[in-house]
Amino acid sequence: MIPIAGTPVLTAAEMRAAEDAAIAAGTSVDTLMQRAGAGVADAVRRLAGVNDVLILCGPGNNGGDGYVAAARLHAAGRSVRVAASGEPRTPAAIAARALWTGAVEPLATAAPAPVLVDALFGTGLSRALDAETGAALGRLARQANLTIAVDVPSGVATDDGTVFGEVPAFHVTLALGAAKPAHLLQPAAARCGTVRVIPIGIPTDSATQILARPDLTAPPVDAHKFTRGMVAVVRGRMAGAAQLAASAAMHAGAGYVTLLGATIPSAPHALVRRRLDAEALADPRIGALLIGPGLGRDDDACASLEQALATDHPLVVDGDALHLVTPERLCDRHAPLILTPHAGEFAALFGAPAGSKLAAARDAAVRAQATIVFKGPDTVIAAPDGHAIIAGEANSWLSTAGSGDVLAGAIAALLAGGRRALDAAAAGVWLHGEAARRLGPAFIADDLAVALAGARA
Ligand SMILES: NC(=O)C1=CN([C@@H]2O[C@H](COP(=O)(O)OP(=O)(O)OC[C@H]3O[C@@H](n4cnc5c(N)ncnc54)[C@H](O)[C@@H]3O)[C@@H](O)[C@H]2O)[C@@H](O)CC1
Numbered sequence: 001m002i003p004i005a006g007t008p009v010l011t012a013a014e015m016r017a018a019e020d021a022a023i024a025a026g027t028s029v030d031t032l033m034q035r036a037g038a039g040v041a042d043a044v045r046r047l048a049g050v051n052d053v054l055i056l057c058g059p060g061n062n063g064g065d066g067y068v069a070a071a072r073l074h075a076a077g078r079s080v081r082v083a084a085s086g087e088p089r090t091p092a093a094i095a096a097r098a099l100w101t102g103a104v105e106p107l108a109t110a111a112p113a114p115v116l117v118d119a120l121f122g123t124g125l126s127r128a129l130d131a132e133t134g135a136a137l138g139r140l141a142r143q144a145n146l147t148i149a150v151d152v153p154s155g156v157a158t159d160d161g162t163v164f165g166e167v168p169a170f171h172v173t174l175a176l177g178a179a180k181p182a183h184l185l186q187p188a189a190a191r192c193g194t195v196r197v198i199p200i201g202i203p204t205d206s207a208t209q210i211l212a213r214p215d216l217t218a219p220p221v222d223a224h225k226f227t228r229g230m231v232a233v234v235r236g237r238m239a240g241a242a243q244l245a246a247s248a249a250m251h252a253g254a255g256y257v258t259l260l261g262a263t264i265p266s267a268p269h270a271l272v273r274r275r276l277d278a279e280a281l282a283d284p285r286i287g288a289l290l291i292g293p294g295l296g297r298d299d300d301a302c303a304s305l306e307q308a309l310a311t312d313h314p315l316v317v318d319g320d321a322l323h324l325v326t327p328e329r330l331c332d333r334h335a336p337l338i339l340t341p342h343a344g345e346f347a348a349l350f351g352a353p354a355g356s357k358l359a360a361a362r363d364a365a366v367r368a369q370a371t372i373v374f375k376g377p378d379t380v381i382a383a384p385d386g387h388a389i390i391a392g393e394a395n396s397w398l399s400t401a402g403s404g405d406v407l408a409g410a411i412a413a414l415l416a417g418g419r420r421a422l423d424a425a426a427a428g429v430w431l432h433g434e435a436a437r438r439l440g441p442a443f444i445a446d447d448l449a450v451a452l453a454g455a456r457a
């Protein structure tokens with residue numbers, strides 16, 4: 001069982017291709033299933049302690065993994081029962097079924113157990129469970145103290161994170177070979193509980209990764225304020241939002257932060273205030289320009305945005321500014337560009353996402369030729385070259401006013417520090433999440449900005 005941070009994410013088709021490549025290279029499906037089942041049995045043994053285990057086995061290879069795990073748990077002296085809605089249908093699952101010498105109880109009438117293992121359906125599920133199977137799964141899950149899903153909870157769509165009808169929330173999901181989008185994208189991710197990968201000995205490479213702790217080392221000994229990165233934040237109608245973003249940029253490690261626009265009397269002394277004019281925007285030391293937090297959507301906002309777009313500074317576009325541009329207006333810029341939309345801003349800029357959030361973010365990145373930070377409880381970061389990073393479930397206390405301004409400021413600081421756009425966006429999302437984790441419940445965005453410094457440490 002390995003934690004998922006930093007590991008690749010594979011769609012059902014990518015996982016099948018990886019398995020097919022292993023099979024073509026001489027590893028049989030049965031061997032893969034033995035590895036998967038053994039990994040599941042080992043994990044269940046550790047998680048279940050001495051408690052009785054009930055394994056539900058479906059008709060496909062997910063069910064096959066369940067039969068292998070049951071046989072191995074039995075051989076290890078554990079109390080384990082199996083229930084199924086019918087006989088297995090794939091050759092590998094039929095072979096695995098033959099290894100289980102105990103009874104197979106009918107699913108509909110199976111008695112509950114303290115530990116429930118769901119091996120009904122995995123990546124092959126294409127539609128909702130039939131009513132009787134869904135009801136049995138729900139009943140047995142409610143009556144168990146510990147619920148463990150094999151590969152994915154039965155009833156979630158592997159690739160886009162949607163759920164087919166009612167799916168119980170599992171405590172643990174054992175992802176076979178690699179994590180899948182459903183382990184990270186909502187609403188499926190909320191049904192998975194803690195996700196751990198069970199390696200099955202095949203190489204799994206993907207352009208999609210799970211967000212990992214970034215390298216946030218201290219500045220080198222010869223650093224000065226400008227080598228650490230200069231961030232310029234454009235102030236708009238709501239000065240507080242730009243000030244929050246500027247505070248976040250300072251606490252995320254920028255060496256010099258300037259607020260461009262009318263002055264704010266209460267701003268920290270370290271924040272350098274300047275007029276928003278051609279001279280200020282021409283400063284070649286600007287490592288990242290941030291526009292959007294509290295910008296407004298009036299003529300002044302449009303004029304400020306045009307000025308910002310006319311520069312060739314690395315640019316972060318957030319909030320209101322996302323309502324004032326089009327992908328076509330952005331795609332010709334040469335300097336690095338990061339857009340940080342939440343769902344509403346994403347829909348305004350790119351149209352309502354069709355399909356998975358991951359695919360939508362990738363398409364948007366290509367259209368705007370920008371790194372997209374599609375925010376939410378399952379933030380997806382996508383670059384125009386096809387690489388993507390998905391963040392694990394966010395702290396729900398981040399749903400507070402100003403939280404997005406703080407994220408934009410943190411990303412701008414990391415971009416100004418010299419990271420590539422995708423890395424800056426990912427590091428910013430990680431820092432933001434880590435700062436929230438350290439604060440506990442009901443923090444406000446001002447606290448969050450300050451907590452970025454501790455999170456960096
Ligand atoms: N392919 C491989 O080499 C390996 C696959 N493994 C396991 O195999 C799983 C994928 O196996 P399968 O592709 O056989 O798919 P599943 O075991 O997920 O089963 C899906 C089967 O049920 C049918 N089906 C789909 N939706 C249904 C529904 N709502 N009601 C009833 N039947 C439905 C499908 O036609 C398919 O035959 C993975 O999740 C993993 O657990 C592992 O054993 C490792 C090796």
Ligand SMILES: [K+]
Nearest residue numbers: 118121152154
């Ligand atoms: K399952």
